Structures are given as C-alpha cells and as structure tokens.
Amino acid sequence: MYWADELAAAVSGPQVVNDSKSPSGTVHVGSLRGVVLHDAIHRALLGAGVASSFLYGVDDMDAMDSQAKLTPDAVDRYMGAPLSRVPAPEGSSAANYARHFVGEIFFRTFEPLGIKPELYWVSELYAEGRMDSYVKLALDLADRVRDIYRRVSHVERSSEWLPIQVICESCGKIGTTYATDWDGATVAYTCKPDMVSWAQGCSHEGRVSPLGGQAKLPWNLEWAAKWGLLGVTIEGCGKDLATAGGSRDRSDAIGREVFEIDPPRNVAYEFLNIGGRKMSTSKGQGVAAHTIAEVLPPEQLRFLFLRPRPNQVIDFDPEGDTIPRLFDEFDRIAAATAGREVKGELPADHERLFAYSLLGPSPDVAEAAAAFRPAFAHLALLLQIPGVDMAERMAAEKGAPLTVLETAVLTERTAAAHAWLESYAPERARLVIRHDAVPDEVRGLDDDQRGYLAALATAADSEKPGSGDAWQALIFRVATDAGLPAGRAFGALYAAFLGRANGPRAGWLLASLEPAFVMARLRAAVGVTD
RNA sequence: GGGCCGGUAGCUCAAUGGUAGAGCAGCAGACUCUUAAUCUGCUUGUUGAGGGUUCGAGCCCCUCCCGGCUCACCA
Numbered sequence: 001m002y003w004a005d006e007l008a009a010a011v012s013g014p015q016v017v018n019d020s021k022s023p024s025g026t027v028h029v030g031s032l033r034g035v036v037l038h039d040a041i042h043r044a045l046l047g048a049g050v051a052s053s054f055l056y057g058v059d060d061m062d063a064m065d066s067q068a069k070l071t072p073d074a075v076d077r078y079m080g081a082p083l084s085r086v087p088a089p090e091g092s093s094a095a096n097y098a099r100h101f102v103g104e105i106f107f108r109t110f111e112p113l114g115i116k117p118e119l120y121w122v123s124e125l126y127a128e129g130r131m132d133s134y135v136k137l138a139l140d141l142a143d144r145v146r147d148i149y150r151r152v153s154h155v156e157r158s159s160e161w162l163p164i165q166v167i168c169e170s171c172g173k174i175g176t177t178y179a180t181d182w183d184g185a186t187v188a189y190t191c192k193p194d195m196v197s198w199a200q201g202c203s204h205e206g207r208v209s210p211l212g213g214q215a216k217l218p219w220n221l222e223w224a225a226k227w228g229l230l231g232v233t234i235e236g237c238g239k240d241l242a243t244a245g246g247s248r249d250r251s252d253a254i255g256r257e258v259f260e261i262d263p264p265r266n267v268a269y270e271f272l273n274i275g276g277r278k279m280s281t282s283k284g285q286g287v288a289a290h291t292i293a294e295v296l297p298p299e300q301l302r303f304l305f306l307r308p309r310p311n312q313v314i315d316f317d318p319e320g321d322t323i324p325r326l327f328d329e330f331d332r333i334a335a336a337t338a339g340r341e342v343k344g345e346l347p348a349d350h351e352r353l354f355a356y357s358l359l360g361p362s363p364d365v366a367e368a369a370a371a372f373r374p375a376f377a378h379l380a381l382l383l384q385i386p387g388v389d390m391a392e393r394m395a396a397e398k399g400a401p402l403t404v405l406e407t408a409v410l411t412e413r414t415a416a417a418h419a420w421l422e423s424y425a426p427e428r429a430r431l432v433i434r435h436d437a438v439p440d441e442v443r444g445l446d447d448d449q450r451g452y453l454a455a456l457a458t459a460a461d462s463e464k465p466g467s468g469d470a471w472q473a474l475i476f477r478v479a480t481d482a483g484l485p486a487g488r489a490f491g492a493l494y495a496a497f498l499g500r501a502n503g504p505r506a507g508w509l510l511a512s513l514e515p516a517f518v519m520a521r522l523r524a525a526v527g528v529t530d
Numbered sequence: 531g532g533g534c535c536g537g538u539a540g541c542u543c544a545a546u547g548g549u550a551g552a553g554c555a556g557c558a559g560a561c562u563c564u565u566a567a568u569c570u571g572c573u574u575g576u577u578g579a580g581g582g583u584u585c586g587a588g589c590c591c592c593u594c595c596c597g598g599c600u601c602a603c604c605a
Contacts, residue, residue: 022605062605154532154602175604196604219605243601244533270535271599308543313535313599315542325542325554332553345544345552377566397564429566469563476562490565502566 002352003309004037004044007267011233015050017042018232018264019117020057023083023101024066027109027289029301029316030272036305037236037269039115040356055230056117060084060098061126061216063175065198080175080199082167082216084123098123109289113298114359122222125229127213134225134259135210138163138217139182141258145221148253153245162187166215169206174216176201185209220247224255227264236267236310269310294419295323297412303330303357307347318424327376327413330357338369372398372406373413377429380417381504384431386512390414431498433513438521439499442528449492450526452484456493457522465511472507496525 001009019038021031038054045052060083078086078097086097094100098121110116125131138145145163149155160180167174168191176195181188186209191201208214217225226232241247252263293301295318304326308314316322336342337351347353355365374394382388394410395401402410421430445453456478465471479489493510494503503509510518 059605065605198604222605238600239534240600242534246533246601247605268534273598311535315598320541321554322542329553343553347544375564375567378564381566393564397567472563480562486562487560487565494565500566504566505564507563 002044002349002356004040004306004356005048005349005352007041007234007265008044008048008050011045011050011265013050013233015045015052015233016055016231016264017045017052018055018057018226018230018235020059020122020226021106022059022062023098023106024062024064027106028272029289029292032109032113032289032301033269033272033305033314034236034238035110035115035117036113036302037267037310038117038234039113039360040306041234041236041267042117043356043360046361054117055232056119057226058098058102058119058121059222060096060121060123061174061222062219063173063199064097065175065196076200080173080196080201081171082123082174084121085167085172105290109293112293113302114361116361120230122216122226123213125226126216129212130229131217131222131225132211134221134228135164135215135217137258138221138225139187139210142182144258145254148250148257152249152253163218163221164210164215165218166208166210168202168204169208170204171202173199173201175199179210179215182210187215220250221254221258223247223251224259224261224263227251227255228259228261232264234267235264236269239268239270239311242266242268267310270313272305272314272316292318295416295423296326297416298359299357300326300330300416302359303333303353306353306356320424320426323420323424324375324377324380324429331373331375333357334369334371334373337365367405371409372402373409376413376417376420379413380421380425380429381431383414383417383421385504385509388508388512428500431503433497434499435517438524438528439495439497441495441499441501442525445492445495445525448482448484449488449495452479452482452489453492453496453522454526455482457519457526460522461519464515465507468505468508468511470507471510472505475506475510492525496521 017038019035021035035056042052042054062083063080064078064083064086065080074087083098083101084096088094088097088100092100092104094103102119139162142162146157146159146161149157162179162182164179164182164187165174166177166179166187166189168177168189171191173191176193176199177189177191178195179187179189186207188207189205191204193201193203195201216222227235237248248266248268255261255263296304304314304316307329332342332344333346333350333354336346337354351365351369354369355363358365358368372394374397379390382390382393390410391402391407394406398406456475459474459478460471463470463474465474475489475493476486479486482489490503490506491501493506494500497503497509497513
C-alpha cells in the first residue's frame with residue numbers, strides 16, 4: 001500500500017495535520033518536501049473517509065536571523081526582532097517582513113503545487129492570549145523543563161533560566177533577552193549584547209508580564225504548545241529534528257510531561273540532496289524552490305517528492321538526464337494508471353502515487369492519466385528547430401486535436417523545456433547548426449554517404465524543395481535511388497549540419513535553414529575526406 | 531561521540547525469508563516518414579566484508595568497512 005494510505009488506514013477519529021515554517025531565508029527545494037508530504041497525508045486521510053484539517057503555522061514570533069532582503073541599516077536595528085515586527089523590504093506593501101515573505105515568496109511556491117492549508121500566524125496566537133496557559137505552565141514547571149533538556153538532550157540550563165523569551169521593551173528584540181525570576185505575574189529579563197552571535201542586545205533590564213504576546217516560548221516548548229492548543233494529531237518533521245535527543249524528542253517530552261498532551265504521530269522525512277551533497281547556497285548548490293519550479297512543473301515536482309518513501313534520501317541532480325527522466329517516469333506511471341501496458345516494473349500502488357502527484361484537492365485522475373503528454377526530451381529538441389508549430393505538431397503526433405488539459409500540459413512542458421535548455425540541459429541536448437564550418441564529424445562518413453549528399457544536392461538544386469514535407473520526401477527518395485539505408489542517409493545529413501550522429505526530423509530542419517546555406521553545405525561536405 | 535539513511539548490473543533503483551530483476555546507458559538489428567521517436571534481440575552481478583540463525587539470507591542477528599546527512603549553539 002502507498003505509504004500515505006497506510007498511515008491513513010492506521011489512524012482513527014478526526015485528524016489535524018500540522019506543518020510550520022519560520023518565514024525567513026530562502027525556501028530551498030528541499031524544504032518543500034515537508035509540505036508536499038503533509039498535503040499527501042491530508043488527502044490520503046480524506047480519501048479514506050477520515051475527517052482531516054490541514055494547518056500551516058507561520059512562526060512569525062521567531063527572531064529575524066537572516067538578513068536577506070533587508071537594507072543594511074535595517075539589519076542592525078532588526079536582527080533579533082520578531083519577524084512579525086520587522087518591516088517588509090522596501091517596495092513591499094506587506095504589513096511586515098513575515099507577511100511579505102509568506103505572501104510574496106512562500107505562497108508563490110505553495111499555491112502552484114495545489115497545496116492550500118489553513119494558515120495561522122503564531123504571533124496572533126500569542127497576541128490573542130491563546131498561548132497564555134501554556135506560557136504559565138512552562139514557567140510554573142520550569143524545573144521540569146530544565147530537567148527534560150538535561151535528560152533528553154544533555155543540554156544543561158542554569159537553574160535561574162526560564163523557558164521564555166521576552167521582547168525587549170527598549171529595543172524590541174526577542175532573540176537577545178534572558179529571563180529569570182517568574183513571580184506568577186511577571187519575569188525579570190536582561191537584553192544581553194552577547195546572547196547570540198547574529199544580533200546584539202541593548203543591555204536594557206526590566207520586568208514584564210510574559211503573557212498576551214509580550215514574550216514567546218522557546219522553540220521546543222512552542223511546538224508542543226501548538227500541538228496542545230490546536231489538537232494536532234499528525235505532524236512530520238525533517239530528520240534534522242527527528243534525530244535521537246533532538247528537537248522532536250525534546251518537544252515530545254515537554255508535551256507529555258509539562259503540557260500533559262499526547263504528541264502527534266510523527267513522520268520523519270529525509271532531505272533532498274543535490275548531486276549527493278547537501279544543498280548550500282554558498283556553494284551554489286542551494287537550488288531555490290522557485291528556480292527548480294521553472295524547470296519542473298508542479299505535478300513533476302510533487303512526483304519527485306512523493307515517489308520515494310519519506311525516509312528515503314532524494315538525490316536530485318538537475319544536470320544530465322535527470323529532468324527528462326523524471327518526466328518520462330511520470331508519463332510511464334500515467335500510462336500505467338490509464339491501463340495502458342508499460343515496460344518495466346511499477347512501484348506499489350502506482351495509481352495512488354500518480355493521483356497524489358496531481359494538483360488537489362480532488363483531481364480527475366482518469367482524465368489526467370489518459371492525457372497525451374509529449375516526451376520531454378522530444379519537446380526540447382523540437383523547440384530548437386525554427387518554424388515548428390508546436391500545437392499543430394503535437395496534434396499530428398497524437399493523431400487528434402489536443403484537449404484543453406493536453407494543451408495546458410503542452411504549454412507547461414514547453415516552458416519547462418525552454419528553462420531546461422537554458423539551465424541544466426547537457427551539451428548533447430542542445431542543437432547547434434554548425435554555420436561556421438563543416439563539422440569534423442563529416443570525416444567519418446563513407447563514400448556512399450558522400451555520394452548521397454552529392455546526389456541530394458543535385459536533386460534539391462533542380463526541385464528546390466520549399467517545405468519540410470518536400471525535403472523529407474526528397475531525402476528518402478534520393479536515399480532509395482542510391483540504395484542507401486535511410487538511417488545512414490540521415491546520419492550523413494546530421495553530420496554535415498549538426499556534427500552529430502542523429503537529430504530532429506531532417507526535412508524540417510533543412511527547410512528551416514537558408515536554402516543557399518543548405519546547398520553550399522551539402523556540396524562542401526562532399527568534398528571533405530579523411 | 532550519538533542518531534538516521536544507504537552500499538544490489540556502467541548509472542538510477544526494485545525484489546511478504548523461497549529461481550537476483552527493471553528502467554536508462556551500451557551492443558546488434560528493423561524502419562519510405564515521431565530517426566535523440568518506435569520496434570526486436572543481446573550482454574552485464576563474489577547483492578560492501580566477515581561471522582551467526584535457517585532446509586533456504588540481498589532481506590533477520592552480531593562485528594566491521596565505506597559514503598551521505600544530521601544532533602550536541604539557535605530556531
């Protein structure tokens with residue numbers, strides 16, 4: 001059974017699926033895995049007749065720790081401040097940085113993937129006082145929290161440390177304050193200049209109530225508090241958090257022992273590496289989500305994440321044949337889902353995998369599976385030939401007019417293929433007419449092939465073929481007359497014009513070129529010998 | 531140091547403990563119209579190493595080796 005369906009079959013009663021993200025920094029392709037997984041789980045639950053809601057929390061009380069998109073003077077002032085209180089970058093109409101980030105960047109990635117969770121803002125949970133009972137519990141039971149840190153993660157906290165982060169009344173930062181002395185109503189705090197390396201506190205000392213949005217729980221407690229408040233029953237997390245003694249263990253323990261709730265069911269998922277390595281912006285390996293989305297349409301991107309089991313590392317190297325192969329595999333699964341015979345093995349429950357790869361919430365699986373989908377590599381090749389009417393050509397290949405859906409698929413793939421040719425496509429996928437000189441590859445032709453080129457030049461000179469059809473017919477006729485197998489005839493043409501052993505339909509290729517150039521090149525190639 | 535994932539054909543990966551398989555690549559062939567398409571055929575293995583359990587191990591147990599990621603500061 002497909003893993004998400006297995007999970008859906010294992011639970012009972014209404015489910016709340018939750019995911020969250022701190023709204024700063026770049027969204028890597030890898031960070032999309034979580035949200036796609038949660039979406040698939042949510043859909044699997046609904047499909048199994050289980051009531052389910054899918055929540056997505058924006059952790060906008062988190063401190064600003066990434067200076068991306070801020071002006072230099074703003075960096076000093078706002079590093080360490082809650083993201084909900086950092087102004088949006090210049091030119092943005094958003095109310096604050098977090099809103100800007102989510103609105104402008106994150107959801108431009110989510111929505112095209114057909115993922116529409118119920119959004120909530122953590123800063124609002126605090127401001128509305130909904131977190132207050134958890135804040136009080138955490139402070140009342142600070143001893144127990146410290147014990148959990150020590151026992152589960154071997155993290156030693158000072159005996160005066162309190163699990164709360166106050167927003168400094170003087171400088172507005174939350175990442176720099178250290179709180180002590182909870183008296184049941186207020187805590188004392190110091191805004192420390194050297195609390196963290198990425199932000200500087202103002203040295204202010206004060207005493208405030210930690211309720212009503214003036215403070216936030218540290219990460220692990222906040223996570224557990226959200227589970228309790230929202231009744232979360234399923235929440236997966238990346239393996240960085242799921243490691244033994246890591247964040248998840250800590251939050252689970254806090255949930256059980258401090259807030260007295262049952263932690264949600266976990267789905268630990270592996271990362272997505274690029275070429276066997278972790279994604280890293282500094283090494284030029286960090287592929288931003290929106291970048292990869294140009295080359296992979298939503299369905300293929302979902303497919304990439306949903307095909308392996310969650311605990312399987314995905315090694316995605318956009319270079320080489322990876323992307324065309326991904327499309328081919330998707331098309332193969334589509335064909336199998338439509339009931340057509342396909343070569344090779346199929347993953348377990350391939351039709352479920354296919355359905356979840358389609359955009360939700362309830363796609364027409366049968367129509368999508370049956371749709372005509374041009375092979376990606378084929379499309380990329382045709383794109384490079386001038387004068388090809390793609391829609392017409394595809395209708396001809398299909399043998400019937402394209403449906404609305406098929407036209408949309410074609411448009412989407414054409415854009416992806418364009419982007420691919422400009423970015424990741426290997427040289428051999430790129431078609432270059434060798435205008436400058438006769439390619440060296442012509443030396444490898446034999447006398448029959450040279451004779452063929454000469455004969456073709458002569459025939460073309462008198463017949464002057466003006467269309468792809470006319471050229472194609474002529475190419476075949478001259479080959480037949482010369483007793484040369486079609487394959488070798490085409491090979492000679494590709495060598496002469498492209499310097500390669502193969503290529504797109506030669507007739508249309510030649511028809512797209514200057515007639516004078518074509519004639520000159522045919523004759524020039526004849527004269528080249530070893 | 532702890533944790534997780536992996537090591538199976540050139541590459542990417544499959545195989546409820548029961549005859550090691552696919553796709554791609556490669557090679558050979560077919561094709562008067564998708565010539566990077568399509569079709570046919572073929573080749574390739576000390577399943578990382580060693581031990582154990584079993585009638586039987588790629589799979590389970592133990593010990594190693596290798597690769598990758600990750601945690602221990604913050605979120």
